[in-house]
Amino acid sequence: MNQKKLLFLFLLFVSCSLISVHAITRPDTLSLGNLRVAIHPSAKPILEKEWAMLGANKKFVGMMKEKMRLFFPLIEPILKEGNIPDDFKYLCVQESSLNPNAVSTSNAVGYWQFKLETAKDVGLKVNKEVDERRHIMEATKGAVNYLSRNNTVLDNWLSTLLSYRLGLGTLKKMPLATDWLGKSLIEVDSSTDWYVLRFLAYKHFWETELQLNSQEVTTESPSMITYKQIKGKNLMELSDEWKVSYDDLKKYNSWVLKDWVPDDKEYTLYHPSNVSIFESKGNVSLAAQSSALTASNDTNKLYVETEIPQEALYPKKKHKPILSDKVETRFHTVESGESLSSIARKFDMKLPELLKLNDLEMSSVISLGQKIKIVRKIPMLELIAEQLDEKAKKAPVKVVESKEKQEEAIVEEPKVTIKSTGSSIYIDPAVSREITIRSDAPEKEKKSEVKVVEEAPKTSPVKTVATVETKTTPASPKFHQVKAGETLFRIASQYGISVQKLSDWNKLGKKPTIQVGQKLKIQP
DSSP, X not given: OHHHHHHHHHHHHHHHHHHHHHHHHSOSEEEETTEEEEEOGGGHHHHHHHHHHHTSOHHHHHHHHHHHHHHHXXXXXXHHHTTOOGGGHHHHHHHHTTOTTOBOTTOOBTTTTBOHHHHHHTTOOBSSSBBGGGSHHHHHHHXXXXXXXXXXXXXXXXXXXXXXXXXXXXXXXSHHHHHSTTOSEEEEOTTSOHHHXXXXXXXXXXXXXXXXXXXOOOTTOOOEEEEOOOTTOBHHHHHHHHTOOHHHHHHTTTTBSSSBOOSSSOOOEEEETTGGGGSOOTTOOHHHHHHTTOOOSOGGGGOOSSOOOHHHHSOOOSOOOOEEEEEEEEEEEOOTTOOHHHHHHHTTOOHHHHHHHTTOOTTOOEETTOEEEEEEEEEHHHHHHHHHHHHHHHSOOOOOOOXXXXXXXXXXXXXXXXEEETTEEEXXXXXXXXXXXXXOOOTTSOEXXXXXXXXXXXXXXXXXXXXXXXXXXXXXXXEEEOOTTOOHHHHHHHHTOOHHHHHHHTTXXXXXXXXXXXXXXXXO
């Protein structure tokens, strides 16, 4: 009995020691820009609880890190340009889990969770065509405007952080606005607003997670590709032009409420360059498909039941090309769906070498049409093909004609006289041949074809009466009735005309809209 008690006490002591060691590893001071935030012992249990909740679901953590690597390169330059501390990018994670379609109970929308009035106040456009709260770059510009304006009054980034939840007017009436004004060191405890403590927990947790993997080079990590010069264009047209999925383009640009991009402002479209990472392949579970790249404040909703097999996500190539010793340096033009990782794999380069050669970083964003410098070993098949082409060009071309062809060339064809009387056509002399006579009438009129086919011995001229066949081409329709699910682009493509002509013929205006049952002119 005594031994059991001693064993129990020993295990209790070991567990307490481990807990204390774990607690010691947590920092006593965190930073927010140029501000140091001291953690009072009473606040540590609250932070520990937040850290435990964030780290409870490993698959959620992995997916969120992928999303941060995807979106942070778009957020960071905007924060830097607005002189906002880089730490505030974790506020976007706290607010929406980087989900453009996140909506709070108070009707705050988008990446940075702006209400309609606040969004318009910071310069964001929200109407029937676009909702810039769902555009990662435009929404971040709005957040920069809001934070910089408040910090000008509060002169403290922790106060500015809290004003993001309470509003500048409410915070100015609180005592801490005066207490924290201009300070470079602030201590937080259990009585500090939960919003501030949660942000500190988010910042430290995700910052640590990203640093743990900073040395790893994941060749399959997605990167964001951007598209410009899209003013006034249709998403369906753009998807055809860039050869990317319309559904993917729509999914990652939910800020476009209709298919048309407004023409009164320069926008940037974006989506992951290797979207296949977030799509189902092979035997991927339904839970994995539904949770991929989906954010929610409830971590239980992001649980993936089955591990996604690596061979399903990253299929191996069956055969690798045999490479020669010849090396070439050239430029590759970025195409739709490509990332720095895929370009490196395409030319058998290591990703760090490609980044160094182009003076880029892992977080660099590439654009459609951008020139990327590459160095590669030329495959043997290409060298052999080049050599064969050169030999073929140098070799003299000899033309040898057979005796039969030479004799045929010498024989002269007899002259043919065609006489027409009424509906009959006479050919003299009769030879084995087929003669087609087409009418020169306009296209709108009926077209007639006259075919003359006769077989006769070459020695005896025989008069042959030809049969006249008349074919009537039905007139093409002049109107199209709009059906459910049809767009202007699809209708224009169906009849081989441009969207602009279709819009002009029907006087639809600069921002054309169509309705089911509407009749559209498809001819001028």
